Amino acid sequence: MNxxxxxxxxxxxxxxxxxxxxxxxxxxxESCSDCQTRINEFAxxxxxxxxxxxxxxxxxxxxxxxxFKKPLGLREFAIANVVxxxxxxxxQFVWKALFGELVITAFxxxxxxxxxxxxxxxxxxxxxxxxxxTMIDTYLGFIAIVLFITTxxxxxxxxxxxxxxxxxxxxxxxxxxxxxxxxxxxxxxxxSKTTVSISENETIDDTLIIxxxxxxxxxxxxxxxxxxxxxxVVNGSVKGNLLTFGESVTVRGQxxxxxxxxxxxxxxxxxxxxxDFWGAGESVSIGPEVRIGRNATVGTERAIIDGDIGRDxxxxxxxxxxxxxxxxDVEAFSKRVxxxxxxxIRGNLRFRSGDEEKLHRSSTAIxxxxxxxxxxxxxxxxxxxxxxxxxxxxxxxxxxxxxxxGIALLWLVPTLRGVTIEGGTGGLKTAGIGLVALISxxxxxxxxxxxxxxxxxxxxxxxxxxxxxYAAKIVLASLIGQLLLAESTYADNLYIxxxxxxxxxxxxxxxxxxxxxISFLLTIVGxxxxxxxxxxxxxxxxxxxx
Amino acid sequence: xxxxxxxxxxxxEYYVRVFGLCRRLLNSAPLAEDATQExxxxxxxxxxxYDSSQPFWQWIASIANNHCVDVLRRRSRVTRLxxxxxxxxxxxxSKDKHITTLIADVEDSDALTSAIDQLPDKYRVPxxxxxxxxxxxxxxxxxxxxxxxxxxxxxxxxxxxxxxSLADEGMREFRP
Numbered sequence: 001m002n003x004x005x006x007x008x009x010x011x012x013x014x015x016x017x018x019x020x021x022x023x024x025x026x027x028x029x030e031s032c033s034d035c036q037t038r039i040n041e042f043a044x045x046x047x048x049x050x051x052x053x054x055x056x057x058x059x060x061x062x063x064x065x066x067x068f069k070k071p072l073g074l075r076e077f078a079i080a081n082v083v084x085x086x087x088x089x090x091x092q093f094v095w096k097a098l099f100g101e102l103v104i105t106a107f108x109x110x111x112x113x114x115x116x117x118x119x120x121x122x123x124x125x126x127x128x129x130x131x132x133x134t135m136i137d138t139y140l141g142f143i144a145i146v147l148f149i150t151t152x153x154x155x156x157x158x159x160x161x162x163x164x165x166x167x168x169x170x171x172x173x174x175x176x177x178x179x180x181x182x183x184x185x186x187x188x189x190x191x192s193k194t195t196v197s198i199s200e201n202e203t204i205d206d207t208l209i210i211x212x213x214x215x216x217x218x219x220x221x222x223x224x225x226x227x228x229x230x231x232x233v234v235n236g237s238v239k240g241n242l243l244t245f246g247e248s249v250t251v252r253g254q255x256x257x258x259x260x261x262x263x264x265x266x267x268x269x270x271x272x273x274x275x276d277f278w279g280a281g282e283s284v285s286i287g288p289e290v291r292i293g294r295n296a297t298v299g300t301e302r303a304i305i306d307g308d309i310g311r312d313x314x315x316x317x318x319x320x321x322x323x324x325x326x327x328x329d330v331e332a333f334s335k336r337v338x339x340x341x342x343x344x345i346r347g348n349l350r351f352r353s354g355d356e357e358k359l360h361r362s363s364t365a366i367x368x369x370x371x372x373x374x375x376x377x378x379x380x381x382x383x384x385x386x387x388x389x390x391x392x393x394x395x396x397x398x399x400x401x402x403x404x405x406g407i408a409l410l411w412l413v414p415t416l417r418g419v420t421i422e423g424g425t426g427g428l429k430t431a432g433i434g435l436v437a438l439i440s441x442x443x444x445x446x447x448x449x450x451x452x453x454x455x456x457x458x459x460x461x462x463x464x465x466x467x468x469x470y471a472a473k474i475v476l477a478s479l480i481g482q483l484l485l486a487e488s489t490y491a492d493n494l495y496i497x498x499x500x501x502x503x504x505x506x507x508x509x510x511x512x513x514x515x516x517x518i519s520f521l522l523t524i525v526g527x528x529x530x531x532x533x534x535x536x537x538x539x540x541x542x543x544x545x546x
Numbered sequence: 547x548x549x550x551x552x553x554x555x556x557x558x559e560y561y562v563r564v565f566g567l568c569r570r571l572l573n574s575a576p577l578a579e580d581a582t583q584e585x586x587x588x589x590x591x592x593x594x595x596y597d598s599s600q601p602f603w604q605w606i607a608s609i610a611n612n613h614c615v616d617v618l619r620r621r622s623r624v625t626r627l628x629x630x631x632x633x634x635x636x637x638x639x640s641k642d643k644h645i646t647t648l649i650a651d652v653e654d655s656d657a658l659t660s661a662i663d664q665l666p667d668k669y670r671v672p673x674x675x676x677x678x679x680x681x682x683x684x685x686x687x688x689x690x691x692x693x694x695x696x697x698x699x700x701x702x703x704x705x706x707x708x709x710x711s712l713a714d715e716g717m718r719e720f721r722p
Contacts, residue, residue: 010702014676016683016694045705046677052658053570053678066579068557068586 004028004035013042079412090460196229198236207240215246217253224257232263241275249281258294266300268292268307284317286324312347322365329369339365350374399506406474406498415537416475417482417494419529431521434472434528441465472526473509473519477501479529553593556602557586563603564610570674571614573663581617585610607679611689618667628668631696634703661711669704672697 004012004025011017012025029036190196196212198204202219208226210217215229217236224240232246234253241257249263251271258275259268266279269287277286277296284300286292290307295314298305303317307324314331322330323340329347337351339361348369351359356373410417421427442465448458481501482491490496509519564585569578588609589596596605662670675681675689676697687694 007702011698050677065561
């Protein structure tokens with residue numbers, strides 16, 4: 001064998017050669033002192049490099065070890081945003097509640113009698129429509145700015161390259177939301193404190209929304225028309241749907257879609273409604289020359305039906321006067337029905353009253369089908385709820401919503417996944433804490449609510465309390481799921497354990513007779529678990545700080 | 547004990563070593579501070595993937611290695627940070643083949659330390675990985691995505707450069 005190359009020496013010393021090469025070299029070294037010397041030199045060199053590398057440790061480390069910054073993950077970012085959102089909301093609430101309406105209305109409440117409901121609704125709606133857009137704009141703008149700043153801060157302090165794409169994306173979204181104009185492209189908004197009128201030769205191609213004291217539409221609207229006001233008069237034609245809310249609504253025009261109205265008095269005169277008509281108010285009247293293409297549904301004290309209805313009439317009213325023609329059935333939930341001279345019902349009349357005296361029928365009134373009197377059952381028969389499909393559907397809905405909520409909750413607050421419950425007195429303690437919290441929290445909140453300043457906090461507190469009650473069983477279900485599947489391969493799977501736990505809980509709380517008690521116990525234990533883990537978390541923080 | 551508490555203890559325990567490793571790989575204290583933070587952040591994020599039967603040092607050191615090599619790659623203007631194997635091997639043959647001054651002749655270990663610091667990235671990184679971090683050739687080859695033989699060549703080239711620069715240093719010292 002030739003003398004060793006430098007590379008062979010180096011790799012031999014580093015023990016990085018193949019087994020066969022090592023053997024060959026070892027054999028060569030036994031007979032070659034030159035190479036042996038070189039190997040020794042390489043070994044010494046390696047030793048010195050090692051020493052040189054380890055020598056300086058204490059020297060180069062900066063004097064103060066920086067505090068470990070936990071990475072701000074998506075989860076923390078989400079929490080930060082939720083908290084910011086809540087704070088913004090609270091700030092606005094306090095501002096508006098304390099310095100705006102609350103102080104003034106608090107005094108006026110006691111002296112002013114309960115105002116007329118429609119008036120109140122109209123006033124509120126008018127206020128929101130006059131101020132609402134700017135209010136919402138400011139609010140959205142504010143949130144966008146907060147998001148923008150949070151993102152910037154995040155970028156500045158916490159960004160690490162792997163998240164830079166996400167950050168930039170968020171930034172762009174925030175900037176975008178700041179810069180985009182309000183969605184008013186296919187929408188025309190008209191607001192006024194007095195009167196908004198669309199004159200006869202005017203045509204609006206978009207959906208039109210009007211809020212004003214008095215709304216008069218003589219022209220044509222090719223989209224939908226939504227009108228809020230004290231007095232609303234629609235004389236022109238509306239190609240889409242008509243939505244009206246006011247004190248008095250009068251419709252004389254042609255409505256291409258359906259008409260939905262809520263007002264003290266709703267009056268249809270010479271109007272044609274191609275679709276359905278829905279009307280709610282103190283009095284609803286469908287005049288003689290009115291034609292409704294499909295069903296009419298009215299809820300009122302006094303319904304006057306003089307026009308034509310293409311299909312059914314469903315009326316909830318004190319009194320119903322019918323003198324028009326109804327092409328199909330009439331369903332009357334009413335104290336009194338008057339079929340006047342010109343009335344013509346082609347289908348059946350079902351009158352939900354046992355008292356035949358309450359139906360006044362003129363001799364010329366026609367009822368093509370049968371007249372049925374249906375007594376309202378004095379008491380709904382106790383049904384077996386387990387036999388109805390709705391019950392299972394409800395439980396499924398409950399399961400799905402609890403599951404979604406639970407996943408979100410356990411993702412945001414992973415501490416809750418680690419809750420444990422002790423047997424014996426420990427478990428009792430948890431339940432005790434839960435019971436105390438269940439009772440004391442609302443009490444404190446009610447006490448807080450009595451003082452004006454405490455009101456926003458108490459509202460928040462009540463929300464938190466409701467949230468905790470809802471979350472309690474979910475957290476407990478997650479624990480139950482973990483216990484159930486502890487031995488299986490799914491023990492660490494958040495989704496499967498939560499689902500298993502939720503299924504168990506939902507079955508348990510629906511057990512006849514004792515389900516309610518179980519539900520109550522589960523709730524207080526769950527609340528106890530949440531409170532305990534919150535306490536533990538705060539204690540941990542203190543320990544870490546100390 | 548929560549993950550948080552456990553991790554804080556590990557952080558205190560290993561900060562100095564991780565910092566040392568990063569400083570040697572990057573050859574800059576400020577860069578090393580950032581890299582150390584990043585290393586611990588990555589470790590924290592992936593803490594659930596840490597196999598506790600393995601030494602923690604090995605795990606976190608490999609995170610630091612990867613991150614520092616990434617930093618160097620990003621900083622480097624050449625596409626191949628560690629050069630072509632062929633070219634390096636040729637350099638090996640041609641230059642400084644029989645430098646008489648061995649590293650062992652230099653008594654001053656500070657001189658050696660500063661000579662290591664002055665090595666170009668492509669030689670310093672393998673040296674640090676092999677002799678400070680005790681990585682095998684296979685591991686280094688994987689860390690740097692080069693061949694195993696390339697690792698050996700780079701290490702030898704590094705040693706040659708150290709010898710040369712120490713020899714120059716020695717000459718300078720002896721000159722008045």
